[in-house]
Amino acid sequence: MSILPPLSAFDSSLALLREGYAFISNRCDRLDSDVFATRLFLQPTLCLRGQAAVELFYREERFTRVDAAPRSLRQTLFGEGGVQGLDGAAHRQRKALFLEITRPARVEALIIRVEREWRARLPSWQSRGEIILLDELHRLYTRAVCDWAGVTLAPEEEGQRCTDLVALLEGAGSPGLANLGARRARRRLERWLGGQVEQARKRPAPTGSALALIAQHREPDGRPVSPRVAAVELLNVLRPTVAVARFSTFAALALYKQPAWRERLRADPAARLPFAQEVRRFYAFFPFTVARVRETFEWHGVDFRRGTRVVLDLYGTNRDPRSWERPEVFEPTRFVAEAIPAAAFVPQGGGDVAHQHRCPGEGIALALMTSALRLLLQDMTYQVPTQDLRIDLARMPMRPASGLILSEVQAVQRTRSSVA
Numbered sequence: 001m002s003i004l005p006p007l008s009a010f011d012s013s014l015a016l017l018r019e020g021y022a023f024i025s026n027r028c029d030r031l032d033s034d035v036f037a038t039r040l041f042l043q044p045t046l047c048l049r050g051q052a053a054v055e056l057f058y059r060e061e062r063f064t065r066v067d068a069a070p071r072s073l074r075q076t077l078f079g080e081g082g083v084q085g086l087d088g089a090a091h092r093q094r095k096a097l098f099l100e101i102t103r104p105a106r107v108e109a110l111i112i113r114v115e116r117e118w119r120a121r122l123p124s125w126q127s128r129g130e131i132i133l134l135d136e137l138h139r140l141y142t143r144a145v146c147d148w149a150g151v152t153l154a155p156e157e158e159g160q161r162c163t164d165l166v167a168l169l170e171g172a173g174s175p176g177l178a179n180l181g182a183r184r185a186r187r188r189l190e191r192w193l194g195g196q197v198e199q200a201r202k203r204p205a206p207t208g209s210a211l212a213l214i215a216q217h218r219e220p221d222g223r224p225v226s227p228r229v230a231a232v233e234l235l236n237v238l239r240p241t242v243a244v245a246r247f248s249t250f251a252a253l254a255l256y257k258q259p260a261w262r263e264r265l266r267a268d269p270a271a272r273l274p275f276a277q278e279v280r281r282f283y284a285f286f287p288f289t290v291a292r293v294r295e296t297f298e299w300h301g302v303d304f305r306r307g308t309r310v311v312l313d314l315y316g317t318n319r320d321p322r323s324w325e326r327p328e329v330f331e332p333t334r335f336v337a338e339a340i341p342a343a344a345f346v347p348q349g350g351g352d353v354a355h356q357h358r359c360p361g362e363g364i365a366l367a368l369m370t371s372a373l374r375l376l377l378q379d380m381t382y383q384v385p386t387q388d389l390r391i392d393l394a395r396m397p398m399r400p401a402s403g404l405i406l407s408e409v410q411a412v413q414r415t416r417s418s419v420a
């Protein structure tokens, strides 16, 4: 028996595109329920929000990821055959590869490259009147992550590869032409990286690089992954690392909006981590994540029928007033003072990273964000001119409209004592 609250619309896809990040929360609030049934893109769908829902969603015996994401996302954001669509032993083996790639020592090596690249670009930023931080960070992270991953990127192709990587993010959540552009970008990127995997199998790539580890990876049956699937997995490292540019830009935006925190973070490097955590909670990237019901079961009086698509609201969970005091206020100290329940804070998914689909890139995201804060606070001075900083919740992934324009950038001469 199901006691689902009724929703009047036959299909809610247009409402989803109109309301974006707020789509699930708006309905949960209205229906006073953490679960509701609807149709999205003509498929029956259950939408979930909140801590208890997160705990349910990450039970592997309840849900599968095979064939879960809509085709339009698989052909743009994720690719076909990657870790996101695997279950069980195949998933665990592939996931172990990502945990190897994102080990803390490797993340440190990435940060060294990013900081070197950032400092090298300061004179050019200084000579231009204004820069758009989001665009600059996309370029900078593309260069640094390719070098770090062992991927050859000629200087003349940096612009196009960066544009394609960003198109995967921007096009995935949009209908029409942008989505078509993202599909084309994926085909170009997979061809390019598939070629590099084939090369790496003949003449090994730098030891320990993501390219080398992925090229050498074996499936549970002992066979190597095909060059195309290897390219999908390499893109699963490059694309989201470039995407952290958004979180770093939001960190810069939060510094601008919170001048008192600016001073505090300058004086106290340890406060930068809780600040970055609050940026991940307050601003957002992935609105939702998706699975399908493995076998029919009942939860809170609601039927979860086998095969039904289920969408978990990450954004709404991170702002759920039952878990967060004054969730609409940007307040980094909540990450210092309070013990945060794991299922309440899910900007990059929940559950256990080795066994479930939680993002393996949280260490990279936090390290890149705290490094961006360090560079913005210590290595440069700049102004934030008047501009359109509004954030449109219907635009997925979200961004400040202007991309955050910085003007009058000046490099700060570093002395030994200024390096923290």
Ligand code: HEM
Residues within 6 Å of the ligand: 083, 084, 085, 095, 098, 102, 236, 237, 238, 240, 241, 243, 244, 245, 247, 285, 286, 288, 289, 290, 314, 347, 348, 349, 350, 356, 357, 358, 359, 360, 361, 362, 364, 365
């Ligand atoms: C902007 C920062 C990032 C955000 C917001 C983000 C968010 C997410 C989310 C929401 C998921 C899905 C969780 C789920 O379905 O349960 C995910 C999965 C994943 N992320 Fe990230 N991520 C970010 C950065 C990274 C980075 C830097 C990497 C680089 C290694 C990465 C690699 C992956 C992979 C491979 C998966 C699939 C994991 C699996 O299916 O087991 N992500 N991410």
